[in-house]
Amino acid sequence: MKLIILKTNLVDALNAVEGSVGDNTNLPILKNILLSTEDNKIILTSTNLEIAVKYSIPGKIVETGILTVPFGIFSNIAKNLTSERVTLEKQGKNFVVTTDNYEASLRSQDPKDFPIIPTIQNKKNSIRIGVNLLKGILSRVVVAAQYSDVRPEISGVFLSYKDKKLTLVATDSFRLVEISLNPGDFEADTDDIAVIIPLKTALEILRSLAARDGGEVSVFIDPNQVLFQTESETLISRLIDGSFPDYQAIIPKQIKSEATLSREELLNAVKITKVFAGRANDITLKVGENKKSLEIFAADSALGENQYKVPIKLKGEKFSLGFNWRYLFDGLKIWSGEEITLGVNEPDRPVLVRNTTEPNALYVVMPIKS
Numbered sequence: 001m002k003l004i005i006l007k008t009n010l011v012d013a014l015n016a017v018e019g020s021v022g023d024n025t026n027l028p029i030l031k032n033i034l035l036s037t038e039d040n041k042i043i044l045t046s047t048n049l050e051i052a053v054k055y056s057i058p059g060k061i062v063e064t065g066i067l068t069v070p071f072g073i074f075s076n077i078a079k080n081l082t083s084e085r086v087t088l089e090k091q092g093k094n095f096v097v098t099t100d101n102y103e104a105s106l107r108s109q110d111p112k113d114f115p116i117i118p119t120i121q122n123k124k125n126s127i128r129i130g131v132n133l134l135k136g137i138l139s140r141v142v143v144a145a146q147y148s149d150v151r152p153e154i155s156g157v158f159l160s161y162k163d164k165k166l167t168l169v170a171t172d173s174f175r176l177v178e179i180s181l182n183p184g185d186f187e188a189d190t191d192d193i194a195v196i197i198p199l200k201t202a203l204e205i206l207r208s209l210a211a212r213d214g215g216e217v218s219v220f221i222d223p224n225q226v227l228f229q230t231e232s233e234t235l236i237s238r239l240i241d242g243s244f245p246d247y248q249a250i251i252p253k254q255i256k257s258e259a260t261l262s263r264e265e266l267l268n269a270v271k272i273t274k275v276f277a278g279r280a281n282d283i284t285l286k287v288g289e290n291k292k293s294l295e296i297f298a299a300d301s302a303l304g305e306n307q308y309k310v311p312i313k314l315k316g317e318k319f320s321l322g323f324n325w326r327y328l329f330d331g332l333k334i335w336s337g338e339e340i341t342l343g344v345n346e347p348d349r350p351v352l353v354r355n356t357t358e359p360n361a362l363y364v365v366m367p368i369k370s
Contacts, residue, residue: 014075347367
């Protein structure tokens with residue numbers, strides 16, 4: 001094998017595959033990446049046995065081949081090279097990196113020991129969505145996901161396609177995010193889908209798409225795997241086995257009180273008052289006597305107390321609720337509009353937080369019991 005590659009392209013590829021490089025000491029081959037040529041493309045592949053990433057880059061293929069190379073040292077070398085033109089070559093059992101002022105020889109393991117990367121053969125169930133749209137939705141939904149060994153079904157993002165609507169949901173049982181897309185926002189060639197994408201996979205997708213602006217992602221799904229594909233990258237992951245909770249049951253269908261207020265002002269109020277929140281991170285939201293303001297209050301026996309008032313428009317009854325400020329804060333950050341609504345029922349029932357400009361998105365948060 002002999003390849004000539006531009007440093008910038010090589011570094012981009014190494015950054016792309018970094019997140020799925022394995023760290024299993026019992027399988028040291030996972031700390032390597034696979035470098036190969038296929039259909040006149042140069043391909044870098046990594047896997048941790050849960051997620052695998054393949055990234056193709058342009059370059060001159062002088063001689064085809066396949067080899068493994070230790071990711072850590074190779075990445076460090078590539079990112080610190082000062083020359084733009086890089087030659088990569090297999091010499092016996094070694095992998096040689098050469099530029100006009102640098103040369104390194106790395107030990108290479110047998111590529112036959114590298115795990116076989118799975119794929120989805122039947123690509124019947126597919127969804128196509130814009131990169132920027134997927135990033136925007138996924139980055140907001142993962143806020144409510146949580147790693148859990150006890151309840152693996154909530155350790156991910158629920159993806160559903162039904163009645164021509166695509167929906168992404170996440171919950172940790174204390175808060176929930178649901179965002180739906182209408183048919184005009186994406187393309188689908190699939191039957192109904194209901195799968196759970198692991199949180200690690202969702203975060204890796206966000207990381208890999210972070211530098212992209214525009215373009216499209218194709219999503220392919222089978223009963224056990226999900227595959228995300230762009231023009232240069234393929235990410236495949238296992239799905240979580242299990243049933244996602246019946247989250248619709250906790251979304252309030254009717255509300256007794258609805259407060260409309262500035263999202264930015266409530267964010268600022270939480271930022272300030274949280275300083276006095278106790279160990280439970282609790283703050284109180286209470287409608288003022290005149291029903292025209294929301295009082296955000298926090299107190300700590302050792303620190304003191306503070307209160308912040310925000311103007312509101314109230315429909316219905318006054319209310320007073322306690323919240324974990326972090327959960328409330330996360331729910332406010334995911335929106336971009338100027339106004340939000342708080343839909344309230346009983347003090348121990350979920351509160352519905354909506355952006356007034358996004359009818360297909362919602363955030364549900366549980367109050368703290370008194």
